[in-house]
Amino acid sequence: MTKETQLQVEAIKNGSVIDHIPANVGIKVLKLFKMHKTNQRVTVGLNLPSSALGAKDLIKIENTFISEDQANQLALYAPKATVNQIENYEVVKKLTLSLPEQINAIFKCPNTNCITHGEPVDSSFSVLTKKDDVQLKCKYCEKVFSREIVTEHN
Ligand code: CTP
Ligand code: ZN
Incomplete structure (x- = not known):
């Protein structure tokens, strides 16, 4: 991390970060998509300050990669969300969501x-x-x- 500011939620080594979820929608997304039903570590940030959204929610799931199809299922709730794939602490892929058919x-x-x-x-x-x-x-x-x-x- 070369950022001057500290991360609001600890960085992960491998997995997925769903960023820019509208505030108050994070918990809903977590439950609806059963993201908590895993043995992997899940960290959640709620009401984090965001320059783009004012406040945002964020979900990090370790050792789990969210496919493009799965990510797009989130678009109805969180159209501006970004799904980042993290490998060895680096962002290797950034998916922006589009509504599925x-x-x-x-x-x-x-x-x-x-x-x-x-x-x-x-x-x-x-x-x-x-x-x-x-x-x-x-x-x-x-x-x-x-x-x-x-x-x-x-
Ligand atoms: N992240 C993480 N662990 C890492 C690397 C990144 O949890 N090892 C998180 C960051 O905290 C951020 C998201 O993954 O929430 C995307 O990282 P990055 O692209 O570096 O951040 P931004 O440039 O702020 O992303 P954007 O342009 O999408 O706002
Ligand atoms: Zn019906």
């Missing part, structure tokens, strides 16, 4: 009558984007929900 097995369908609630099937939404407006269409009940409705229910 499908989001599977993460969000519950907001429609309480949807078959996905009673059956052991994974949820599946196709992502529809019109300019900045993002909507999700459930594969099972075919209802369309705004991004806000889906994130509020999850």
